[in-house]
Amino acid sequence: MMRGPEARLRLVTALLIAALLPVIGQLVRLQILDRDRYQAEVDELVMRPYALSLPPDGTIRDRNGDLLVGNIPIYSVGAQIDLITDTQIAAAVLAPLLDLDEATLLEKFVIRENEEDLRWVWHRLAHGIRGDNAEAIKKLKESWDWLTLEPTWQRFYPESELASHTLGFVNADGNGYGIEASQFHLLQPRPAAGMGEVDVLRAPLSEELAKGKLRAFAGTDITLTIDRTIQALVEGELDKALELYGASGGTILVMKPQTGEILASASYPDYNPSLYSTYDVSEQGRFVDPAVSVVYEPGSVFKMFTVAAALDSGSVTQDWSYYDSGLIEYGGVLVRNSDGAGHGQQNLQGVIDHSLNVGVATLTTQHIGADVFADYVLRFGFGRPTNVGLFGEAAGLVHLPWDLNWSDGYLVTNAFGQGIAVTPIQMATAASALANHGTMMKPRLITERRTPEGRVVPIPPKVAGQPVSAETADYVVGLMEHAVETSIVKAQVPGYRIAGKTGTAQIPVSGGYDSVEVITSFIGFGPLPDPQLLILVKLDRPQVDLSVRWGTQTAAPVFNLVASRLFVLLGIPPTEPIDP
């Protein structure tokens, strides 16, 4: 057994080591065993949410770069109530800038009972402050440090109602209509926000910035195929037509058949997208775009597709003819011509010129057949959305022989556009196939996207199909041109070769069709032989004398007005000599 100094030294060493052991134990507990708990406590003390200013949504422009939807900065104004020295003066100065009365503002300056124990009290005073008022408040903030201004953005439509259906809007939940809704995922900005160590001004510390996560991106900018000048012109003509004919609604579509670009899409009723939240619930039907979301029975305009199907399928030849007795019965359905008369021996030109229901019904029932006709209806794109890129596009309604509810009567009525429901955009797209020598282009509203990084993504034209051959298409166009020259004279545009077809469709009601109200329409294109414009005019329930309540008398003249101005506006020269 050791004694003396050596033993004492060892004893002291042992005691020191023993004293150190609890310290080491605590270190292990704090740093390893309970690490997560203490880290969380530290994070709670020093970590705070931070965010860069929210960048704006993407803009929407027309094909010439004119702004159709932009963003204006607005501010939420708040106050740290416990720091206000004189609430009377503050209320007097701020009230007019916040568009509030002084009494209301003074109420907001009061510290409530449940806030008395708080270290600081903040109240929001107003939201949506913009323009000069916001600038004035910014200046006040330099001397009143209790004022807070939180910037954000508000959508702005400089053209008011112009192209409202195409542009649309989205609400706070991202639901809405038009391009705004369909492209919401691209238009919305990517904010930069996170949780990290911040300084007293809630600015992230250098380590947070160094992580490189702080990059906020504005939304993607979108350029439309719409031309705002053409859109305004078309909307103006639609307004005049609605007033002139007393129609309850209407649509005019202007399209380039070769590319599927939609230059204008005007529909009534329309709305102001800036004020969407102010519309009464009963008025919210206005938000639905009649051009893509509302179906109608097209009537005789559809005959161009029936004739095209008959020729292209080889069911009949160009020299086909039949004897028109004025009525036909098939599948339990009795069909008469619109004028109730028989027209004797007629050929395809006569069927189109006189818009003979019996003629096209003869084609479908005696030559084409249900399966082949249904195939062509589908080839022209009916019964499915065109995917033009607008929210809420309707597919329409077609009856097919293999459907359970198929009736032979549909083969008769579908031939002249009854018993089939379509949208104006479907009709324009299908007609563009004939105008474009049989090639049907996908209708499109977006010509390019510009990403926040500056990358331009062009959206090229796409072929949607070739429903009929070029030969068939050109022949049917020839029939339609002759119809305009001889029967639909009000659609003629001097100096330009025009092809077109009218429609006067009954409106289905419970148990049958309305005996008085109709939808009149006209689809025309020109100048031939390579049409550069296709225009669809549709008027709902025109309230003119029954004798002129026809597409020829109402929709065709509107086509004439729109086409003659657009040819000049777009610099499309006349192809024919103009008679003085």
Added chain:
Amino acid sequence: MSVAWQQSTHGVLRRQEKVNRTLMTTFVVITVLVAALGLLYLGLVAASAHLSSDIWHMHSEMAEIQRESSRLETEIARLSSIPVLQARSVALGYQAAESIEYVDSIEAGAP
């Protein structure tokens, strides 16, 4: 201090060690180096904090400029919008043309 006293208190005789100059030099150099590195680190941290503050302020300025730019862009768009231009035209006395007759510029002898 006597040898006897040292033996009685510490139990061992303390050795009289010579100062090792090399060791001392090394110690001083290391100390200076550590101090210099410490200063450098502090300087870098301070500069980094300053820079991050600058970046943050630039972010804020950029956002403010973007807001102002958007405000001006929308104001220009509003002033040049078709409804405003139409209203301005009417205020200046222009009238919408009711009947337009287009003249063929070539036949009319224009260059």
